[in-house]
Amino acid sequence: MRKVFAIFTFVLFSLLGICQPSGSVFLEAESFGNKGGWVVDQQFMDLMGSSYLLAHGMGIPVADAETMVEFPSSGEYNVFVRTFNWTAPWYKGEGPGKFRLSVNGVKTGPVLGAADAQWFWQNAGKVKISDKKVRVGLHDLTGFNGRVDAIYFTMGTTAPPPEPEALEKFRKQMLKIPETPANAGSFDLVVVGGGVAGTAAAIAAARLGIKVALIQDRPVLGGNNSSEVRVHLGGRIHVDPFPALGAVVNEIGPTRGGNAQPADYYEDEKKMEMVLAEENITLFANFRAYAVKTSGSRITEVHARHIETAEELAFKAPLFADCTGDGTIGFLAGADFAMGREGIDEFGEPTAPEKADKMTMGSSVQWYSIEENQASSFPEFKYGVDFNEVNAQKVTMGEWTWETGMFLDQIYDFERIRDYGLLVVYSNWSFLKNHSSVKENYKNRRLEWVAYVAGKRESRRLLGDHILTEMDITNFVIYPDASAPTTWSIDLHYPDPKNTEHFPGNEFKSIAVHKNIHPYPIPYRCFYSRNIDNLFMAGRNISVTHVALGTVRVMRTTGIMGEVVGMAASLAAKHSTTPRGVYQNHLEELKTLMNKGVGKYDAEDIQNYNLGGTLGPRK
Amino acid sequence: MLNNIKRNLLTWMVPGILFCAGFSDVHHESHRPSFWKTDGTLYMHYFEEKTDSLSGPEIYELKDAEGLTIWFGRYIFKDVCISGECKMIRLWLFWDGAGNYLGMELPKGEPLTKSDHTEFDHADYAKLEDILRDTSSLLKDLKQEELVMVPDTINPYEVDGYTAATRPGLDQVVVKDAVYTCYTLWHTVYGPVRSYLMETLESRINSGYLNLLFKSKDPALTSFAMEAVRKNPEYHSEFYPRIAGEVLSENHSLAGQALDYFVPSRMVSEEEQQLLCSLIPHADAQKKYGIIWKLQETGNVHETVVLQMLRYSEGGELGIGSLNLVYRLIQPEFMDRNQEMKSILDRFSVHENPYIRNLTARLLGNRH
Numbered sequence A: 001m002r003k004v005f006a007i008f009t010f011v012l013f014s015l016l017g018i019c020q021p022s023g024s025v026f027l028e029a030e031s032f033g034n035k036g037g038w039v040v041d042q043q044f045m046d047l048m049g050s051s052y053l054l055a056h057g058m059g060i061p062v063a064d065a066e067t068m069v070e071f072p073s074s075g076e077y078n079v080f081v082r083t084f085n086w087t088a089p090w091y092k093g094e095g096p097g098k099f100r101l102s103v104n105g106v107k108t109g110p111v112l113g114a115a116d117a118q119w120f121w122q123n124a125g126k127v128k129i130s131d132k133k134v135r136v137g138l139h140d141l142t143g144f145n146g147r148v149d150a151i152y153f154t155m156g157t158t159a160p161p162p163e164p165e166a167l168e169k170f171r172k173q174m175l176k177i178p179e180t181p182a183n184a185g186s187f188d189l190v191v192v193g194g195g196v197a198g199t200a201a202a203i204a205a206a207r208l209g210i211k212v213a214l215i216q217d218r219p220v221l222g223g224n225n226s227s228e229v230r231v232h233l234g235g236r237i238h239v240d241p242f243p244a245l246g247a248v249v250n251e252i253g254p255t256r257g258g259n260a261q262p263a264d265y266y267e268d269e270k271k272m273e274m275v276l277a278e279e280n281i282t283l284f285a286n287f288r289a290y291a292v293k294t295s296g297s298r299i300t301e302v303h304a305r306h307i308e309t310a311e312e313l314a315f316k317a318p319l320f321a322d323c324t325g326d327g328t329i330g331f332l333a334g335a336d337f338a339m340g341r342e343g344i345d346e347f348g349e350p351t352a353p354e355k356a357d358k359m360t361m362g363s364s365v366q367w368y369s370i371e372e373n374q375a376s377s378f379p380e381f382k383y384g385v386d387f388n389e390v391n392a393q394k395v396t397m398g399e400w401t402w403e404t405g406m407f408l409d410q411i412y413d414f415e416r417i418r419d420y421g422l423l424v425v426y427s428n429w430s431f432l433k434n435h436s437s438v439k440e441n442y443k444n445r446r447l448e449w450v451a452y453v454a455g456k457r458e459s460r461r462l463l464g465d466h467i468l469t470e471m472d473i474t475n476f477v478i479y480p481d482a483s484a485p486t487t488w489s490i491d492l493h494y495p496d497p498k499n500t501e502h503f504p505g506n507e508f509k510s511i512a513v514h515k516n517i518h519p520y521p522i523p524y525r526c527f528y529s530r531n532i533d534n535l536f537m538a539g540r541n542i543s544v545t546h547v548a549l550g551t552v553r554v555m556r557t558t559g560i561m562g563e564v565v566g567m568a569a570s571l572a573a574k575h576s577t578t579p580r581g582v583y584q585n586h587l588e589e590l591k592t593l594m595n596k597g598v599g600k601y602d603a604e605d606i607q608n609y610n611l612g613g614t615l616g617p618r619k
Numbered sequence B: 001m002l003n004n005i006k007r008n009l010l011t012w013m014v015p016g017i018l019f020c021a022g023f024s025d026v027h028h029e030s031h032r033p034s035f036w037k038t039d040g041t042l043y044m045h046y047f048e049e050k051t052d053s054l055s056g057p058e059i060y061e062l063k064d065a066e067g068l069t070i071w072f073g074r075y076i077f078k079d080v081c082i083s084g085e086c087k088m089i090r091l092w093l094f095w096d097g098a099g100n101y102l103g104m105e106l107p108k109g110e111p112l113t114k115s116d117h118t119e120f121d122h123a124d125y126a127k128l129e130d131i132l133r134d135t136s137s138l139l140k141d142l143k144q145e146e147l148v149m150v151p152d153t154i155n156p157y158e159v160d161g162y163t164a165a166t167r168p169g170l171d172q173v174v175v176k177d178a179v180y181t182c183y184t185l186w187h188t189v190y191g192p193v194r195s196y197l198m199e200t201l202e203s204r205i206n207s208g209y210l211n212l213l214f215k216s217k218d219p220a221l222t223s224f225a226m227e228a229v230r231k232n233p234e235y236h237s238e239f240y241p242r243i244a245g246e247v248l249s250e251n252h253s254l255a256g257q258a259l260d261y262f263v264p265s266r267m268v269s270e271e272e273q274q275l276l277c278s279l280i281p282h283a284d285a286q287k288k289y290g291i292i293w294k295l296q297e298t299g300n301v302h303e304t305v306v307l308q309m310l311r312y313s314e315g316g317e318l319g320i321g322s323l324n325l326v327y328r329l330i331q332p333e334f335m336d337r338n339q340e341m342k343s344i345l346d347r348f349s350v351h352e353n354p355y356i357r358n359l360t361a362r363l364l365g366n367r368h
Helices: A011-015 A164-175 A196-207 A247-252 A268-276 A328-333 A414-434 A470-474 A497-502 A546-552 A555-574 A579-585 A587-596 B014-020 B122-133 B179-189 B192-203 B207-216 B219-231 B233-246 B252-261 B270-278 B285-298 B303-315 B320-328 B332-337 B339-349 B354-364
Strands: A024-028 A039-041 A052-056 A065-070 A075-083 A099-103 A106-112 A120-129 A133-140 A144-148 A150-154 A182-186 A189-192 A212-216 A281-285 A287-295 A298-306 A312-316 A319-322 A367-371 A445-450 A482-486 A490-495 A510-515 A520-523 A535-537 B041-046 B058-063 B069-082 B085-095 B101-105
Touching (some): A024 A164, A075 A144, A099 A120, A106 A120, A120 A150, A189 A196, A196 A268, A196 A281, A268 B320, A268 B354, A319 A328, A328 A535, A470 A490, A490 A497, A535 A555, A546 A555, B069 B179, B085 B192, B101 B122, B122 B179, B233 B270, B270 B285, B270 B303, B332 B339
Parallel strands (some): A189 A319
Antiparallel strands (some): A367 A445, A482 A520, B069 B085
């Protein structure tokens, strides 16, 4: 109860289905008791209103998902399923994400998931219910990412409303979700986001004696460094002027590097057990924050919803840390933020473009294949991005260079960005396996893993009392509040010109342009919001320009930021002050903590991979 | 074994040979290369290279008293074409007993020159040496005509070093104004002579020769020996302990090669696994983890090896960061039947350290 809070609180509820008195049944797909081979995808909850089930079979149909549902009465029901054709932006025609609904094991209604370009309620025909207890199933037909948000059985003829706000009300009403979320408990600090930054922040704060709630919207911790995304840690720890920083990163960090490697490389269990070993942390895994309450310029509550059960909780605390990556908490609270590239006139950064624009670095859908002893097939997959001998990527894996969405909005277009990542992986692989002049080389190769959780590099950057710029770093401007050192080069990504030749405007490969730096201590003022008084930030959503983000965004560095934020939060709690108050009145105390560090286990330093190029310590 | 030697072996003294072949001095006397040795027995191989008929047909090999190669040397006499004309270069090239490029020697008064006829300076020679040591140089896959970009205004038959720009990207990997010389020498170092040397060396592989190679403690020869065992599995059982020993080498490259040798198919037996495991107390952190990952890759670690790893964990030879990896190696039946393993896990399950306690509880399936 104390630790992984309420993950399965609603299991029984979902197993029995959700019975509504009005002659209808509203069934959230993600709450299915047996998900078979379908996976829960929460990445776009803020956009389309819910997490959903995804048939991520990489070309092989996944096992059926099933759940038991109790209907209010027997009779004939109209059925509507919320889904859409995910390849519609690139291909005008039936999509590949096909599936069917089954009732008591019998397929019913038409093929679903292959129509319409946006989430909509697809009519799934009628079904006769004779026994009130019914087994509802989802039967994937292709393995190509069919998706289901919810299923609605009604004796009426009207589908649920399509508009997000109306649907949200309808959903709450049908699921009987209380207007006011239950109180999650009493905390000194609420950390939202369980990536490396958030995990390190929570651990650091907890070790310094304050009560922490850690909210993470996946079942595993680590974010981009988890087995779900598989980006290895980068950058250096134990660097001057605060070599004690990085101890937590070392404790939770995987012991070997590599992008897009088998899941066990990322040591999810270590991160999880390191967190669970902290008495002062209560972990809320599978909860995604979706709302905040504010009073004046302070956040008073964060509301989070379970990604499977829809249970909602309210988190109250004097201090919050936004480690979401997207700056979600700050955004919801009205924090100042930036997104895209500043023009050169704004800060005078040499690397900035002449005019500001919306371009960002992209998101990666990584993948790899394995060689087997026997041949394997892969279906034809042609949905608007055609590959041939000239433009095909004749490779067996794709890591960070497979990057999409630099010219789209990494928040509002994110589902499309992720889907384009999937589309090009499948399309290219299909060409290699079925048509390429070197298809013989791929005969025994099978697509073993493709990420469905995209690894995002950049979106909102919340603005603090200081905005870190390129010149701060290259001119080595040391501020009084110098803290977490950033060591990676200024590493900015652009579309690969070779890829642009073949896919102009729809690139999916990137190049990196590096500018090496001396290890540079980031001012602490980059770690709290300038207009939300009790909001810390750690991770890629701290207060930096686009160019400066190029260095701070790697995960050993974001982890160190987390450690500093955890330390600062402990001081803010101790002195009943704000993050800014720590800067103004307790900076020396923070430095003492940074000098001491919060390592607990005297773990041997094993973070020796992917350190990145550096100019070395500044003389 | 010197069965590839086509002529009778000659046991001449080295200086005499070099003198006869025209060698008289190094290109810069103050930097006589470290490989330079003349003590030993000199052998001559007959090597006919049709694409390089100007160079002599002899490859010389200096061996030590044990029979290990100290170096191979060949006198090169080649034309390098620049400025629309060809000039001859003369020099000695040397390779070590593993076929790696060792260095060069130039006849006195015949320095290498650039396209503008200026002589190479010390920095140029140093850069050239680096280029020739780079086995994967960009020069490897280029054709000679791809080295420069010819402006449209130039008749391609009149290309010279002055008017044609070095191809972009090559600037950093060639000596300025000497792209053809770099190219010619690189392809000479890694051309037919080297293929011949490798064939010769590989034909000598047998148990006795491998023993000599390992005994030499020479990093290049040891590396060659490990590669030879990898290519010739019949020597695995005899030499894997030697290779395992190299895992602890302070030479990172050798240590890495040694660890890489241990793929799952070479770590099937309990003895093989135990041997690697026994290195752990003596290894640095990086190597300890490397060994653990290697064991994990086998997918089937023997019970005694797992037990030993647990003892190391309890004894502190393995740090806390590796405990989750060690637990991955445990199969359920081990816990059922192995009392010592069970005892260690029982102690860990009530350990004062909550991380160890929780991790163990997860393993045992009864989280407290």
